[in-house]
Amino acid sequence: AGAVFAENEALRWIAELAGMPAESGGVFVSGGTAGNLSALVAARWWWRHRAEGAHYRTRGLVVASTGAHSSVLQATRVMDVDLVRVPADERGKLRGDALQAAIDDLEAADRERLFAVVVTSGTTNVGVVDDLAATAELCRAHDVWMHVDGAYGGAGLAAPSVRHLYDGIEHADSFIVDPHKWLFAPFDSCALLYRDPAIARAAH
Numbered sequence: 001a002g003a004v005f006a007e008n009e010a011l012r013w014i015a016e017l018a019g020m021p022a023e024s025g026g027v028f029v030s031g032g033t034a035g036n037l038s039a040l041v042a043a044r045w046w047w048r049h050r051a052e053g054a055h056y057r058t059r060g061l062v063v064a065s066t067g068a069h070s071s072v073l074q075a076t077r078v079m080d081v082d083l084v085r086v087p088a089d090e091r092g093k094l095r096g097d098a099l100q101a102a103i104d105d106l107e108a109a110d111r112e113r114l115f116a117v118v119v120t121s122g123t124t125n126v127g128v129v130d131d132l133a134a135t136a137e138l139c140r141a142h143d144v145w146m147h148v149d150g151a152y153g154g155a156g157l158a159a160p161s162v163r164h165l166y167d168g169i170e171h172a173d174s175f176i177v178d179p180h181k182w183l184f185a186p187f188d189s190c191a192l193l194y195r196d197p198a199i200a201r202a203a204h
């Protein structure tokens with residue numbers, strides 16, 4: 001149908017801005033809160049599925065910056081998973097060395113529970129972009145899901161003057177941006193993109 005085609009074209013445009021692969025895709029949801037929750041549900045499903053059920057009764061663990069949006073905390077509460085908050089630097093940015101230290105400080109059993117790292121591309125108050133490239137490298141090294149919350153500032157991808165701040169976002173497993181913010185859409189919504197939409201379909 002025409003509306004679905006238009007939705008997919010808009011999602012494809014956003015995915016290309018982020019440098020995500022051609023097979024990526026997603027859906028529009030009601031807002032960033034729903035987007036973050038949906039992405040983390042998919043991340044937990046992926047973690048459990050790969051373990052062939054071994055983690056089905058295990059309480060999962062998410063790592064995020066102290067500067068992460070409150071909806072990330074809300075999502076972990078709804079999902080009944082634990083959240084480790086990593087201190088941001090003096091400018092409010094999550095740095096790779098701080099993230100590495102937080103992961104290193106986890107007990108071995110907690111590392112087994114870690115299924116996702118949430119980073120922000122444009123904090124709501126001041127627009128800070130976390131160190132996405134370092135996060136992507138760490139997520140690959142530890143084999144955990146990388147979710148980028150760009151609800152507020154993700155649209156900065158369209159600005160050549162600041163595009164370099166988003167380096168590493170192309171490795172995200174999921175990414176959200178709210179078109180009604182910097183993309184000036186007239187209706188509240190959240191574009192939710194997955195690197196592998198098949199994971200989202202299975203999880204939801």
